[in-house]
Amino acid sequence: MVLQPWTTSSCEPVPIHQAYFLEYVVAHLKQEEVYLKVRELAGGSPPGSKAFLSKYQTGLKYIVEGLPPTEKRVYEAMAKEWSEEAPPADVQRNDEFGVPDSAQKFEVMFKEQVLEISKAWITYCKHIKDLMANVPAENGTVIQDCGKKKICLQLEGDLPILPPPPVGGHEHAETLQAMIREFITIHYQLACGKKTPTPWTSLATHQLILWDTQMWPARVMVRDPSKIVLNDCRKIVQLWRERQSEGGAKDTFKFKFYPVGDGIQPAIYNTQFETLPTSAVIDTPTVPPALPSPTPSEGASTPTARECPTASQPVSYPMPSEESTPAASRRPPTVDMPSSHTSLPDTFFQGRITPMGPPVPSIPTPAITPEPQTAPSDRAFTPAAEESPTMQTTPTQVLPSIPTPGITPEPRSAPTNTLVSGPQVLTAQAIGRNRGGDKEVESDPTTNKRTMTHEPESDPSTDEDGGRRRIQARLQKALEAQSPERGPEDNHEDLPPRVGRKKTKSISGKKKTKTRKTSSLPNQDNHSTNNDDNPAEEHQLPCRKKKPTRPISPHLPSDSTPIGGVAPRGRKAKKTPATQEDFSPSPSGSDEDAPEEPRYRKRGGNARWSKERLISIQHLQFLLL
DNA sequence: AAGAGCAGAATTCTACTAAG
DNA sequence: CTTAGTAGAATTCTGCTCTT
Numbered sequence: 001m002v003l004q005p006w007t008t009s010s011c012e013p014v015p016i017h018q019a020y021f022l023e024y025v026v027a028h029l030k031q032e033e034v035y036l037k038v039r040e041l042a043g044g045s046p047p048g049s050k051a052f053l054s055k056y057q058t059g060l061k062y063i064v065e066g067l068p069p070t071e072k073r074v075y076e077a078m079a080k081e082w083s084e085e086a087p088p089a090d091v092q093r094n095d096e097f098g099v100p101d102s103a104q105k106f107e108v109m110f111k112e113q114v115l116e117i118s119k120a121w122i123t124y125c126k127h128i129k130d131l132m133a134n135v136p137a138e139n140g141t142v143i144q145d146c147g148k149k150k151i152c153l154q155l156e157g158d159l160p161i162l163p164p165p166p167v168g169g170h171e172h173a174e175t176l177q178a179m180i181r182e183f184i185t186i187h188y189q190l191a192c193g194k195k196t197p198t199p200w201t202s203l204a205t206h207q208l209i210l211w212d213t214q215m216w217p218a219r220v221m222v223r224d225p226s227k228i229v230l231n232d233c234r235k236i237v238q239l240w241r242e243r244q245s246e247g248g249a250k251d252t253f254k255f256k257f258y259p260v261g262d263g264i265q266p267a268i269y270n271t272q273f274e275t276l277p278t279s280a281v282i283d284t285p286t287v288p289p290a291l292p293s294p295t296p297s298e299g300a301s302t303p304t305a306r307e308c309p310t311a312s313q314p315v316s317y318p319m320p321s322e323e324s325t326p327a328a329s330r331r332p333p334t335v336d337m338p339s340s341h342t343s344l345p346d347t348f349f350q351g352r353i354t355p356m357g358p359p360v361p362s363i364p365t366p367a368i369t370p371e372p373q374t375a376p377s378d379r380a381f382t383p384a385a386e387e388s389p390t391m392q393t394t395p396t397q398v399l400p401s402i403p404t405p406g407i408t409p410e411p412r413s414a415p416t417n418t419l420v421s422g423p424q425v426l427t428a429q430a431i432g433r434n435r436g437g438d439k440e441v442e443s444d445p446t447t448n449k450r451t452m453t454h455e456p457e458s459d460p461s462t463d464e465d466g467g468r469r470r471i472q473a474r475l476q477k478a479l480e481a482q483s484p485e486r487g488p489e490d491n492h493e494d495l496p497p498r499v500g501r502k503k504t505k506s507i508s509g510k511k512k513t514k515t516r517k518t519s520s521l522p523n524q525d526n527h528s529t530n531n532d533d534n535p536a537e538e539h540q541l542p543c544r545k546k547k548p549t550r551p552i553s554p555h556l557p558s559d560s561t562p563i564g565g566v567a568p569r570g571r572k573a574k575k576t577p578a579t580q581e582d583f584s585p586s587p588s589g590s591d592e593d594a595p596e597e598p599r600y601r602k603r604g605g606n607a608r609w610s611k612e613r614l615i616s617i618q619h620l621q622f623l624l625l
Numbered sequence: 626a627a628g629a630g631c632a633g634a635a636t637t638c639t640a641c642t643a644a645g
Numbered sequence: 646c647t648t649a650g651t652a653g654a655a656t657t658c659t660g661c662t663c664t665t
Contacts, residue, residue, distance in 0.1 A: 181635090200634075226635070229651065 202259035
């Protein structure tokens with residue numbers, strides 16, 4: 001009896017029927033030849049011996065491969081025939097088990113039982129499959145998806161929920177990165193309405209436009225999460241957790257727009273969540289009353305945070321057709337206007353203003369109540385100076401020209417735009433490009449290498465060694481400068497240490513540098529910069545200088561990392577994805593440190609019901625049948 | 626529909642610095 | 646000297662588009 005292999009990638013069993021392959025046919029019809037060859041390979045060992053069996057497949061393969069093509073085709077045809085109809089009676093012998101020819105086949109003799117077992121097995125497989133599909137892993141569980149580290153986030157509706165912070169407050173960078181990646185990816189896919197990879201580069205390019213500024217920490221640059229430094233990861237996750245605790249998943253984060261190519265489009269968020277009566281996600285594409293197109297000066301006028309910027313700026317952005325702009329139209333009108341920042345160039349406000357959609361009459365956003373003058377939170381970008389004279393007086397001068405396809409814009413005569421206000425100009429450029437929809441007009445090297453290559457002169461911010469990194473560096477720099485209230489030391493503290501070092505290094509080669517500010521703060525480690533906007537939590541973070549006050553529990557796996565305790569020191573020989581131990585409660589910590597319940601479930605669990613276990617059960621069934 | 630080619634996302638590796 | 650953390654380069658993987 002030849003049992004079909006079961007599929008290993010699915011619970012669904014393969015229908016039980018015979019399938020004969022060329023090797024099978026050859027093994028039967030050329031048995032003597034095969035036996036001779038196998039015995040030769042096995043050093044003369046008799047059939048049935050261990051040596052004979054170990055060489056059987058080799059010998060069979062040798063015979064099969066040595067068949068003349070014509071004969072091979074004949075046997076292949078026979079194999080097909082045997083599979084589709086029935087093999088000859090002699091082939092159907094139950095000779096695998098030495099059963100006499102006259103004996104009934106097992107599945108014939110116990111037809112009903114075999115049927116029942118098959119049904120039960122199928123039911124069981126479906127049960128497991130449903131279980132795996134419907135019971136999500138615990139929030140925050142790191143899973144391995146084809147070798148990729150991925151974190152499992154629970155959903156509220158379709159929106160992801162961040163797991164609560166671990167008791168000790170210490171989360172590894174890769175954990176936070178995975179969390180950010182998954183969180184943004186889910187949102188991005190909801191925003192664009194399809195499952196596509198997250199274009200981190202484009203998100204970085206348009207980061208000042210794509211979401212409300214309160215939804216991203218100030219002075220933190222968007223980039224691929226694997227490149228986001230730990231401090232920034234913590235800021236991001238901390239901000240989101242705070243917002244999540246205040247307003248739930250719907251107010252934690254939300255794309256207003258999502259990048260498409262070099263441009264952006266209003267977020268769709270076509271999810272079940274749209275049925276919820278939230279302020280932010282309303283599916284109905286409200287068609288606002290037609291607004292008169294303002295003059296450029298009007299379009300660039302200075303709305304305050306309390307004004308409805310969307311009413312005054314509907315023209316300066318490539319607004320999609322109104323029926324296709326639900327996200328824009330549903331956006332609360334007062335949440336994202338940089339109204340209190342004195343140092344930002346006008347172009348920034350162009351970037352901020354232009355994506356505004358038409359006003360929505362009354363869609364309150366309870367969690368977002370801009371009070372720029374009273375509480376400019378450091379955790380989110382809260383621009384100041386709504387009375388900024390710059391905004392009021394010179395916006396039109398820096399308004400990016402609206403490119404017209406086929407019309408090459410005048411070369412920018414003012415490198416000041418680029419040099420002084422990198423991200424703002426970038427934003428404006430992106431918008432301008434999006435307006436015109438002509439890549440040749442604006443060659444943004446951050447998103448289009450080809451354009452940069454072909455027209456390097458079109459963007460004064462780009463020279464031969466410029467490009468994405470330089471632009472991103474500028475963007476980072478401008479992000480750093482977003483908060484004029486920060487003290488000088490704070491300003492340095494937030495810079496990724498490597499940035500300063502790198503800059504110096506590029507000048508002085510391998511010369512030892514002292515550019516790292518933290519080095520001058522002997523009692524502060526890097527973690528101290530993590531929460532410069534939340535000093536209260538500083539003490540919760542494990543200081544790298546401190547060693548564990550007690551030895552790690554012997555039953556702790558050697559590679560484990562207690563959440564609340566001190567991460568075990570030791571360089572990983574090879575960078576490995578976050579392991580489950582990263583999420584285990586600290587066994588070495590004191591009782592007050594240890595969480596009552598493990599916050600994260602052991603990795604595995606359901607996942608172990610994947611291939612191996614099912615295969616083993618299939619093997620059992622094989623034996624059963 | 627299948628496969629090739631490509632762009633970009635994701636991951637891994639390496640070099641480096643600060644700190645213990 | 647060891648280790649954590651970081652940036653950047655290199656490599657791998659994946660999804661999309663285009664061609665046949």
